[in-house]
Amino acid sequence: MDKDELGECQIRDGVIVPLSKGRPVHPLLVLEAAKDLPRPADPDLPSAFAKLADGDESAICDFFVRYGLLGFMHYVDVQEAERRGVYDPKKPGEPVRWVLTHSKNVEMILRLVAELDHPTELKKIICSMTVSESGVASVEWRAPRRGTCAVSTVSEHVGDCRSTAVTIAANALRQNLGGTQRSVSTQKTDDGWRLKTEFIPRTLLDWIYWLLADAVTAQRVRICANARCKRPFIVTHERETYCPPAWGMKGVSPCMNRDKVRRARKKRSALGLGRKGIRAKVIARRLGEDLATVRGWLRRRSFRGRRPG
Numbered sequence: 113m114d115k116d117e118l119g120e121c122q123i124r125d126g127v128i129v130p131l132s133k134g135r136p137v138h139p140l141l142v143l144e145a146a147k148d149l150p151r152p153a154d155p156d157l158p159s160a161f162a163k164l165a166d167g168d169e170s171a172i173c174d175f176f177v178r179y180g181l182l183g184f185m186h187y188v189d190v191q192e193a194e195r196r197g198v199y200d201p202k203k204p205g206e207p208v209r210w211v212l213t214h215s216k217n218v219e220m221i222l223r224l225v226a227e228l229d230h231p232t233e234l235k236k237i238i239c240s241m242t243v244s245e246s247g248v249a250s251v252e253w254r255a256p257r258r259g260t261c262a263v264s265t266v267s268e269h270v271g272d273c274r275s276t277a278v279t280i281a282a283n284a285l286r287q288n289l290g291g292t293q294r295s296v297s298t299q300k301t302d303d304g305w306r307l308k309t310e311f312i313p314r315t316l317l318d319w320i321y322w323l324l325a326d327a328v329t330a331q332r333v334r335i336c337a338n339a340r341c342k343r344p345f346i347v348t349h350e351r352e353t354y355c356p357p358a359w360g361m362k363g364v365s366p367c368m369n370r371d372k373v374r375r376a377r378k379k380r381s382a383l384g385l386g387r388k389g390i391r392a393k394v395i396a397r398r399l400g401e402d403l404a405t406v407r408g409w410l411r412r413r414s415f416r417g418r419r420p421g
């Protein structure tokens with residue numbers, strides 16, 4: 113089967129089923145067809161995957177059409193999964209529950225690392241994961257391990273927020289990195305033959321965790337500046353502050369565009385209120401904007417002679 117024949121997928125009874133020309137295809141055939149293809153070159157792939165954590169079915173289908181199957185069939189002990197009731201061989205596909213568990217895990221790792229230098233936000237996350245038993249506090253999180261559908265709950269004693277965050281991120285990553293092999297190949301260059309190291313991920317999920325490990329160890333993760341998004345993403349250049357457009361899409365970040373439109377609307381409202389003589393402090397409170405920004409807007413307009421706030 114040609115990989116190009118795959119263009120759709122469908123979610124049926126909690127299972128993602130790949131389709132070819134409108135008919136279900138066994139996922140092993142799909143994985144076999146994709147085996148020799150290069151892995152998607154999108155550095156932001158882990159954050160695109162993390163966005164599925166909301167459970168939106170159309171977003172899940174879009175992701176699978178864009179990037180392919182994650183590789184559940186390569187990990188799973190079919191009999192064991194069948195016994196646990198998470199897999200039915202008569203309905204082959206990738207269980208949505210399994211996909212979401214990994215997506216949430218990737219989201220958690222990205223968010224913890226993105227907030228490492230923001231103590232207030234980091235504290236909020238760690239507090240939300242902290243449980244206290246008999247006066248002893250520990251953090252708990254659900255940890256998927258590659259092919260397992262059932263996640264175990266892992267507990268760590270709470271240290272300071274930063275050390276707790278990196279410990280969680282390291283543990284959650286470590287147990288999902290086992291699928292990538294290192295190999296060495298030969299390469300002919302202008303200077304002659306040389307050795308080249310290669311990392312070969314077996315599945316798309318292995319590739320996601322591999323890219324994620326690279327991004328978080330280099331701390332190339334940020335929270336989107338759009339207040340309505342605030343999702344973590346992987347930065348590819350220093351000045352990036354918004355989620356990038358989806359892989360293969362041209363143009364600027366949709367999050368940046370939406371933020372620009374929203375801010376222009378707020379600025380117009382602020383100027384309108386300013387013209388009525390309302391003080392900057394009141395405007396800022398009313399619009400939910402910070403005072404310095406509102407003062408800046410008013411100062412640049414024709415309110416000279418009037419105190420902005």
Ligand SMILES: [Zn+2]
Nearest residue numbers: 336341355367
């Ligand atoms: Zn965003």
